Amino acid sequence: MVALALLPGLSRSGGGVPALTVAPTVGTVRLLVGIDPQDDYPQFKVEVRNPNNKVIGAQNNLHPRTTKAGRTVLFDLPASKLSSGRYELALKGVKEGVTEDLGYYYFDVQKK
Numbered sequence: 304m305v306a307l308a309l310l311p312g313l314s315r316s317g318g319g320v321p322a323l324t325v326a327p328t329v330g331t332v333r334l335l336v337g338i339d340p341q342d343d344y345p346q347f348k349v350e351v352r353n354p355n356n357k358v359i360g361a362q363n364n365l366h367p368r369t370t371k372a373g374r375t376v377l378f379d380l381p382a383s384k385l386s387s388g389r390y391e392l393a394l395k396g397v398k399e400g401v402t403e404d405l406g407y408y409y410f411d412v413q414k415k
Contacts, residue, residue, distance in 0.1 A: 305326075309392060325414050337372060339406075344405075348402060349378045360380045
């Protein structure tokens with residue numbers, strides 16, 4: 304398993320995009336998605352789209368965890384679904400059955 308942290312403000316902006324190198328022996332990629340403090344939702348939803356804009360992974364009912372870096376949600380994705388390129392992760396807040404788009408995070412993948 305390898306992990307990548309996607310923090311609010313960094314990967315949402317036009318600045319440097321986080322990158323991840325995935326070796327052939329890696330089975331799972333864990334994405335730690337940072338949540339802005341004002342995004343106070345009891346549950347979250349995550350969707351990951353590949354460079355062709357196809358959803359390759361999604362999960363509902365994610366509950367935030369508090370870490371040293373702030374509030375985060377964890378999302379595990381099989382490494383086999385990833386190829387080299389730029390990916391988009393959509394973070395959505397869910398409250399009382401209503402889903403709201405909160406932001407988009409981008410990251411690059413390099414397969415070895």
